[in-house]
Amino acid sequence: MEASAIQKAISDLPKDCRTPLTALLLRLGDDRLILGHRLSEWCGHAPILEEDIALANIALDHIGQSEALLRLAGLVEGNGRSEDDLAFLRDAKDFRCCRMVQLPKGDFAFTILRQFLFSTYSACVWEQMQKSPWLPFAGIAQKSLKEAMYHVRHSQEWTLRLGDGIEESHNRAQEALSSLWPYTAELFRESEGTAELQKAGIACSLSAVIASWRERVEALLKEATLTIPEDDTALFLSNIPTAQHTEHLGHLLAEMQVLPRAHPGAQW
Amino acid sequence: MTAASKENNCKTGETQWDLWEVFTQPKTGAPHEHAGSLHAPDREMALQNARDVYSRRGEAVSIWVVPAREISATLPDDSGPFFEPGNDKVYRHPQFYSVPRGIKL
Amino acid sequence: MTELTLEESSEKRELFEKQIQAGEKIEPKDWMPERFRKQLIRMISQHAHSEIVGMLPEGNWITRAPNFRRKKTLLAKVQDEAGHGLYLYCATETLGIDRSELVEQLLTGKAKYSSIFNYPTLSWADIGVIGWLVDGAAIVNQTSLAKTSYGPYSRAMVRICKEENFHKKQGYEIVTGLAKGTPEQRDMVQDSVNRWWWPSLMMFGPSDKDSPNSKELLAWGVKRRSNDELRQRFVNLTVPQAKAAGVTLPDPELRYNEETQDWEFGPINWEEFWQVVSGNGPCNRERMKARQDAHSSGAWVREAAEAYAEKQQRKRAAA
Numbered sequence: 001m002e003a004s005a006i007q008k009a010i011s012d013l014p015k016d017c018r019t020p021l022t023a024l025l026l027r028l029g030d031d032r033l034i035l036g037h038r039l040s041e042w043c044g045h046a047p048i049l050e051e052d053i054a055l056a057n058i059a060l061d062h063i064g065q066s067e068a069l070l071r072l073a074g075l076v077e078g079n080g081r082s083e084d085d086l087a088f089l090r091d092a093k094d095f096r097c098c099r100m101v102q103l104p105k106g107d108f109a110f111t112i113l114r115q116f117l118f119s120t121y122s123a124c125v126w127e128q129m130q131k132s133p134w135l136p137f138a139g140i141a142q143k144s145l146k147e148a149m150y151h152v153r154h155s156q157e158w159t160l161r162l163g164d165g166i167e168e169s170h171n172r173a174q175e176a177l178s179s180l181w182p183y184t185a186e187l188f189r190e191s192e193g194t195a196e197l198q199k200a201g202i203a204c205s206l207s208a209v210i211a212s213w214r215e216r217v218e219a220l221l222k223e224a225t226l227t228i229p230e231d232d233t234a235l236f237l238s239n240i241p242t243a244q245h246t247e248h249l250g251h252l253l254a255e256m257q258v259l260p261r262a263h264p265g266a267q268w
Numbered sequence: 269m270t271a272a273s274k275e276n277n278c279k280t281g282e283t284q285w286d287l288w289e290v291f292t293q294p295k296t297g298a299p300h301e302h303a304g305s306l307h308a309p310d311r312e313m314a315l316q317n318a319r320d321v322y323s324r325r326g327e328a329v330s331i332w333v334v335p336a337r338e339i340s341a342t343l344p345d346d347s348g349p350f351f352e353p354g355n356d357k358v359y360r361h362p363q364f365y366s367v368p369r370g371i372k373l
Numbered sequence: 374m375t376e377l378t379l380e381e382s383s384e385k386r387e388l389f390e391k392q393i394q395a396g397e398k399i400e401p402k403d404w405m406p407e408r409f410r411k412q413l414i415r416m417i418s419q420h421a422h423s424e425i426v427g428m429l430p431e432g433n434w435i436t437r438a439p440n441f442r443r444k445k446t447l448l449a450k451v452q453d454e455a456g457h458g459l460y461l462y463c464a465t466e467t468l469g470i471d472r473s474e475l476v477e478q479l480l481t482g483k484a485k486y487s488s489i490f491n492y493p494t495l496s497w498a499d500i501g502v503i504g505w506l507v508d509g510a511a512i513v514n515q516t517s518l519a520k521t522s523y524g525p526y527s528r529a530m531v532r533i534c535k536e537e538n539f540h541k542k543q544g545y546e547i548v549t550g551l552a553k554g555t556p557e558q559r560d561m562v563q564d565s566v567n568r569w570w571w572p573s574l575m576m577f578g579p580s581d582k583d584s585p586n587s588k589e590l591l592a593w594g595v596k597r598r599s600n601d602e603l604r605q606r607f608v609n610l611t612v613p614q615a616k617a618a619g620v621t622l623p624d625p626e627l628r629y630n631e632e633t634q635d636w637e638f639g640p641i642n643w644e645e646f647w648q649v650v651s652g653n654g655p656c657n658r659e660r661m662k663a664r665q666d667a668h669s670s671g672a673w674v675r676e677a678a679e680a681y682a683e684k685q686q687r688k689r690a691a692a
Binding site: 284285287304305313321324325341343344 | 400402403404452453456459460463466471472473528529532536675678679681682685686
């Protein structure tokens with residue numbers, strides 16, 4: 001979309017939608033920025049060359065989605081912050097990403113299971129959001145959905161191979177699933193102001209996709225001979241306010257933001 | 269991979285995935301062309317790897333993958349009997365025929 | 374392969390030499406002297422290993438790239454290097470050797486890789502300077518290798534050259550930007566040029582008189598230009614680029630020779646080169662360890678995928 005068309009769409013937004021929409025865009029953008037960053041840590045260290053290339057592709061998709069989402073967030077917010085300002089100069093406490101994406105990359109099973117859980121969620125979210133009549137957002141959703149569908153395919157195939165491969169891969173995949181599961185409920189927590197966005201028809205509620213996510217995840221995990229752990233820490237964790245992050249986020253940002261922070265105002 | 273080399277690899281704790289040949293179609297209507305090869309444990313992974321390795325810049329609209337060992341090829345020694353008999357059949361080429369001046373066929 | 378009689382083999386050799394003379398490409402199933410095959414395996418796999426180890430120094434900065442544009446470009450570039458390593462391993466495999474064997478040669482230190490990657494990346498400017506100088510040097514070498522006499526190597530090189538076009542450009546863009554930046558950025562980029570200039574010249578390998586393999590490889594058309602010719606070509610291309618960017622190349626003896634139209638440069642520290650090649654460079658051990666760790670901690674993943682494929686095959690057979 002052209003810049004002028006985006007500006008027009010923003011000025012046409014209902015007044016009470018700007019803040020919640022900014023919050024939603026930041027959240028979606030932050031999730032993908034941090035996950036893309038984690039994935040990029042594999043580059044040069046993957047189990048096999050072909051997978052170095054695959055993981056880097058998926059990382060690039062996430063970083064690209066994040067760039068588009070944060071750019072739009074900055075425009076909707078209207079304070080003149082660019083996508084780079086938002087990614088590289090914002091403090092950890094202002095990040096809105098879920099905890100799952102912040103966790104260290106772990107072993108290959110952890111990375112794959114996280115990709116599977118997150119990408120399936122992502123595909124469910126984009127399927128709904130692409131119907132948004134607010135075009136700047138729908139455009140990002142349509143492009144992202146295509147990418148997410150491939151991410152689902154890649155992580156599904158690997159989840160099957162690890163779950164139903166050899167004993168070691170099965171145990172590692174099961175352990176990864178068990179440690180990731182408590183973080184899944186948070187994915188579906190409503191953003192502030194969802195009601196306004198729904199009323200204006202701009203975005204759907206994130207909790208609306210939980211049933212479809214659960215169905216897809218359960219079916220594939222079963223085929224992969226993996227078991228969803230039975231406990232309710234997921235619910236408990238998701239009820240802690242989002243502003244609380246894992247300890248890992250601060251370290252990740254310290255690394256990611258080091259140059260812009262050390263050289264204020266410099267161009268790169 | 270031969271049984272012997274597989275055994276050999278197992279000794280060093282290494283397995284090797286099969287080699288696949290990749291053919292990509294740059295646009296609809298164009299033929300699939302050999303793009304290169306890669307390693308994969310099965311056909312689904314071979315397709316995914318081919319997409320990431322040989323279509324990073326959107327070079328393909330369709331991909332074929334074939335296990336390298338399933339490809340039959342002529343040998344350089346065959347080149348005489350295989351290909352030379354085709355070389356002197358000029359009547360297979362349109363330039364062999366004359367058409368009255370001014371007629372477009 | 375069946376044994377050839379002496380007469381057959383001399384006939385085949387004659388045909389081979391004729392093909393080389395005529396500038397025809399040798400293809401995998403063509404007869405070739407055993408030594409030709411061995412030299413090709415050594416040379417192409419060394420090239421492949423260099424791409425793979427070469428991911429590490431730049432990969433070191435992926436998580437610290439300073440904005441979206443740089444983050445995406447750097448990741449895509451390092452990813453390309455994985456791809457190039459892969460193309461080159463495949464080209465080597467056409468000579469009858471498995472990739473697993475080649476990887477083992479790298480991990481056990483039996484095979485060499487370009488010694489440039491044993492230098493550390495200490496600042497963001499190194500990402501620019503590597504793109505400009507290291508990729509620049511590689512492109513000079515690879516453009517020449519695209520005309521190599523071995524078909525699969527040549528095809529891999531053509532593809533690689535096409536893809537590497539952006540690598541040097543993004544590097545030079547970073548360098549010129551930093552050179553016009555804050556005083557700290559200018560210091561950063563000059564310091565980086567000072568550290569990478571000489572190792573970049575060493576990338577072309579030992580001087581022709583000390584390069585034992587060169588003569589044979591040139592005669593077979595595997596190499597198209599000698600190490601010294603390519604090095605000179607690189608210097609001639611780079612000096613004006615350095616001037617335009619506003620950085621100084623750290624060689625007080627650099628001067629233009631009107632007669633030869635070459636930029637003459639000072640003596641290369643070959644002692645340093647041989648030390649780094651033989652394993653004593655600043656990062657040799659770390660680079661090897663990173664590759665060994667990636668390989669060994671990925672073993673169960675590779676086995677799992679293979680076991681799954683076998684299970685599926687059995688299921689299909691039983692159905």
